[in-house]
Amino acid sequence: MTQILPFKAVRPLRAKAGLVATRSYDDYSEAEIKAILQYNPYSFLHILNPGFKFQHQITGSHKFEMVRNRYLEFKEENSFIKDKKPAYYLYKIVSRETSCFGIIAAASVKDYENNLIKKHEDTIANREILFKDYLKTVGFNTEPVLLTYPDSPRLNELLKQVMQTRAEYEFATTDKEVHYLWKIDKTPLVETIKEEFEKMSHLYIADGHHRSASSYMLSKETENGNPGHNGRESYNYFMSYLISESNLKIHEYSRLIRDLNNYSKEEFLIKLDEHFRIENHGNKFLAPLEKHHFNMYLDGEFYSLYLRKTNYKFSDSLSKLDPYILYKKVLQPILGIEDLRNDRRISYIHGKYDLIEIKSRIDSGEFAVGFGMLPLSIEEIKETADEGLTMPPKSTYIEPKLRSGLTIYEF
Incomplete structure (x- = not known):
């Protein structure tokens, strides 16, 4: 009550x-x-x-x-x-x-x-x-x-x-x-x-x-x-x-990263390939179509990243969330970002901004790569709260x- x-x-x-x-x-x-x-x-x-x-x-x-x-x-x-x-x-x-x-x-x-x-x-x-x-x-x-x-x-x-x-x-x-x-x-x-x-x-x-x-x-x-x-x-x-x-109304946050953590573009893509099936769309943007599908903008090109579920274990409601997956499989191990709140190498743009804003900030050289995903649902938010778990920062813009x-x- x-x-x-x-x-x-x-x-x-x-x-x-x-x-x-x-x-x-x-x-x-x-x-x-x-x-x-x-x-x-x-x-x-x-x-x-x-x-x-x-x-x-x-x-x-x-x-x-x-x-x-x-x-x-x-x-x-x-x-x-x-x-x-x-x-x-x-x-x-x-x-x-x-x-x-x-x-x-x-x-x-x-x-x-x-x-x-x-x-x-x-x-x-x-x-x-x-x-x-x-x-x-x-x-x-x-x-x-x-x-x-x-x-x-x-x-x-x-x-x-x-x-x-x-x-x-x-x-x-x-x-x-x-x-x-x-x-x-x-x-x-x-x-x-x-x-x-x-x-x-x-x-x-x-x-x-x-x-x-x-x-x-x-x-x-x-x-x-x-x-x-x-x-x-x-x-x-x-x-x-x-x-x-x-x-x-629940919107997503896109992640913008200032550098590739000393990796070349090719080395970075090879690292991603371990956990994602990668599709290069060139200058054509493809919005995420489902959960665990991310879009990426890198060096003037758009990519789709599909999680390889054969080597990823869903253990609880938090492990199923796209912001968490991106953190555990890309931001932390590859790009070296541990503190999502305070690391100056990462910035966030909420989903009410359009793609042009994200693309322009990367094309300007301010950032090296950007990631987008679908918004979380109210059911995902409630399940995480019910299990006493906490989402990564900037998981939702509400x-x-x-x-x-x-x-x-x-x-």
Whole structure:
């Protein structure tokens, strides 16, 4: 039984929602950030980049404190309000290609601790600690962890009924998306949604492993310092965006490698031949057609690599994953890449980028070789999590990606 609760969000006034909401900070170029900060006084980027007010670059713990100050200023200027009643928030995104919807709510750190919220990726300890310290200083979180659940006909019908009513927010963005948000705070509907989640034995983290781990660390640290702890405090929960499996969009990551580890092109192909059947397609690109089929771009030519299954043993769900196979048979033993997170010789491009981007970066000489594969399925992600295993870094690029600043969870 999972515990997914409504909460009192801090959020922008209706008239300002579209101006406040931002993409993830890392999605913007420096020029974009500068333009937004200069011409949009309501952008949440002012909170995330507090030094702009003084035309000064600020880092470290001092930056965390100033993020807190900018946030308080937004509240003092009545750009933000806090809801008086706990609510669920139904968030829908419509793009040129598709649409999806889910519920923003508070997930339990106890469920995370007890593996009712299951993980499939490793986290880096220093990143966990850094974000935990950030959350502790600023006192709020605006980036929900993306959780997924099996499709629920009852829950799906309830949410569709809500979407027939007028949205609290409705605005378009420059990337041609339309965003909608509904507040759900009527007691009967709130209780029904809560009960529907209680029927679910498990949830899965789709995106946000570091955020959930940091929230868990913060909750334990705060609990230990609170003699009156009762388990109902806000730090016992973390903001999440819960989306059904059918609404989830999973893309692959391509791998780009800067050199061939001192092998010539011919020597490298001979090494690959031990584990793969290789087909050269010249300048014709052939996308992977099935699992364990990789594409490769090397020295101006496209190749297909088909795993030789006669000398590869499938021992568990992890061993069947294409990102793992590529690591164990190519990246580690041939190209000498041990640390997939920190080795500067490897870079990643998620599957929303087209082939031209990958080809151009290799043709430019920045990289020597690139590998692509099919996206993983939700079943593969769940099987790996159920077995308590962790995927290689950058195994999945998962959408939707929410805008920051629309719902804020205070500790």
